Amino acid sequence: IGEYIRSAVAMSGEEKDGGALPASIPNDDAPSRELFLWSYALFLAGQKRKEEAIAEAGRQGNTITNCINPWLEELRKVLEEKKKRKALTGLCGYALGMVLKEIAALRAIGGFEPSQDTMVEKPLLDADL
Numbered sequence: 798i799g800e801y802i803r804s805a806v807a808m809s810g811e812e813k814d815g816g817a818l819p820a821s822i823p824n825d826d827a828p829s830r831e832l833f834l835w836s837y838a839l840f841l842a843g844q845k846r847k848e849e850a851i852a853e854a855g856r857q858g859n860t861i862t863n864c865i866n867p868w869l870e871e872l873r874k875v876l877e878e879k880k881k882r883k884a885l886t887g888l889c890g891y892a893l894g895m896v897l898k899e900i901a902a903l904r905a906i907g908g909f910e911p912s913q914d915t916m917v918e919k920p921l922l923d924a925d926l
Contacts, residue, residue, distance in 0.1 A: 820835065820838075820839065822835070822875055823835050825884065829885075829886045829887050829888065829889050830887075830888065832879070832889050832892075833887070833888040833889050833891070833892050836872055836875070836876060836889065836892040836893075836896075837888075837892055837895075839868050839872060840866070840868070840869075840872060840892065840895055840896060840899075842868070843866030843867050843868040843869065843872075844866055844899075846866070846867060847864050847865055847866045847867075850864040851864045865903055866899060869896055869899055869900055869903075872892075872896050873893070873896050873897065873900065876889065876892060876893040876896060877893065880893065
C-alpha cells in the first residue's frame, strides 16, 4: 500500500496528516496527468487495502461484509467536482469511471452506503464522461 500512497503524495506535493485522503488534492493548475496518477494511485492503494481486509477476515473466520476501498467516496467527490468545473479531461475521466464502477459493484451487493453530501442526482454511469 505504501508505494501507491507515496506516489499520490509525490503527485500532490504534500502528505495529509489525518483527514479523508492520505495525500492532498493536486492544485487546480496541475496537469491532468498528475490528477490521474494521484487518483489512480489512491484507488489502487484502497483496492489493495480492501483485499488485505478480505484476506484477514477470511483467516479469522469472519464474514466479509464491510471490506471496501476506504477512499472511494472521497475520490468520487474530488473527481466529480472537477467534472462539474469542466476540469476533468483525458484519463481523469477513466479514473472517475473506475471509481463509479467499483461503487456500482458494491451497491449491487449492498456494500456501499454513500453519505448524503455525496449523493448525485445523475445516473451512476452517465455517458458524458
